[in-house]
Amino acid sequence: MPFEWTVALRFLREGRFQSLLIIGGAAIGVAVVIFITALVNGLQANTIRRVLGTQAHIVIRPTEEVARPQHDAADNRAVLPRVEARAQRLRSIDQWQPLVAMLDDLPGLTGVSPMVSGPGFAVRGDATKAIAVFGVDPQRYDRIVAITERLVQGAFRVQANEAVIGKELAQDLGLAVGDRFRLVTSEGSASVSEAFMVTGIVDLGVRDLNRRSVYIGFRTAQALLSLPGGASQIDLKVTELFGAEELAQDLQARTGLTVESWMRTNEQLLAALRAQTITTTTIRIFVSVIVVLGIASVLVVSVVQKRREIGILRAMGASRGKIQRVFLLQGAVVAVVGSVIGIALALAMVVIFLDVARNADGTPLFELVVTPWLFVGTAIGAIVCGLAAAYAPARRAAALDPAQAIRI
């Protein structure tokens, strides 16, 4: 072994108790950073999955109709300055078929689903419930919101006059698969009422959605909502979750339609996620600083204790650089050993957490996100911290005057 390694390792072994203390400190630091990161990443992934599980990542809608104030042609003065906002009627996206064809070929999208949706009532016997009608193509829509996976009963089949309804709505109307109810809509001039058979009951995980969601066939909905050949919105699912807003803005610029990403419709969620991320980063920084200070203070003491040895080594012809590297290496070795122990500790904490934190039904509360990169990244961070911690003590050791160091 080269001089620096030999002496660094022997110094660490000699000051066994001190070495164990700082290795323990580094290990706990590494474990905390890994565990917190895994916990918060898991929490965020879980939150996002829950919230976005029943939402499209991006929704394309027709531009809203705006009433423009009239201007006098001669002097451009507003003739009627006060303009009442227009009521937004249900409209189709202009030229939606070529748009869907274009989106199908766009990279970065995992689902494209045109939809006709509008308000209506579900009626059975004396009971009437306000609902939202979603006219979809099941194959396409499944890629936006996994209805098939969330079925409590029946199948996601919506041919002519077949409907899949939310769990709470089924309860409210006393419906089961095979039962019939009426759908009433009043788009256009006259209200339309048609009989539907329940083919499936879905639990979307959100009570409000379960209470008012009715999925029917795309064409049936076009007729029911007086939108023949039209589509009122297009839902998109993206691969890059946090790139959704950028893509939405790009699409808006290209199509001139209203394009909204989940990031805009869930601004509060996004803010909460960001706050969480900032909190974890803060915790990580403070843990790192504490570990660095711990390692540094022990190494500073070690330099003082080993003054004489440093002096002897310098008298034997060890250069300042060599002495400096001896102490830098000690910092690095502490970090590496601490990382290995810390990673094992973090894994144990994850296993225990998954065992303790369970839902009432015994399933894990949420998955912790533990990737190899998290370990590699933390270990690299720890080594950088170890070297940073050793830097000042190493400089002091190198700067010792050998003649003085020996005399003591």
Add this chain to the structure above:
Amino acid sequence: MGTAASPAAPLLELAGLTKHYGTGTEVETKVLHGLDLVLQPGEFTALIGPSGSGKSTLLNVIGLLEPPTGGSYRLLGRETAQLAEAELTRLRGHAIGFVFQFHHLLPAFTATENVLMPSLVAEGPATAPRRAAARELLTAVGLADRLDYLPRKLSGGQQQRVAIARALAMSPQLVLADEPTGNLDTHSADDIFALMRRFNHERGTAFLIVTHDPRLAARCDRIVELVDGRIAADRPNPV
């Protein structure tokens, strides 16, 4: 080093050497006042003088541990003032061996490892021949059965033997010994002294020994006496 002196050239040459501490401050202390001293290769010299006369400082300057304040110091024909820090460090490692009063072994390393340390610094990991040489040296100082002992398991005399073996590990031209027997009983002190004398005869290594013990000084080839930072006497001492 490659600059091995020719037989006639002196080992080291001090001319008008001064050493001040705290230069430029109110408490400037002048420790050495213009010393002239020449040591020949293979000389066995005692450096005596009262406490505070500058013996240790002179030893540090000669050992390249401290730079002189003024004057000239030539070691093996090279003016040390012109050498960079890295060259001084290398020269110190190769040309000079140190034996200190309080042994100053590395407590975390065994006797053999302590002897191997100078070559580990200079040349890297020990090879089999270097290990053999280290064991040979320790055998020569009478520690064949203590090769893998840690310093704290050795007596004071034994530790000083290891220190001598270590000082000789790089076959330096000069060994500087600062009261090498100061901490030992008379019997051990005689042993250590005899050992240094033996290496001086066998290897031709020059020794400069600081000592308070007139009995030991009397057994050196030359006695240099330092008083108040000046050489008060410098006389050959035919044994």
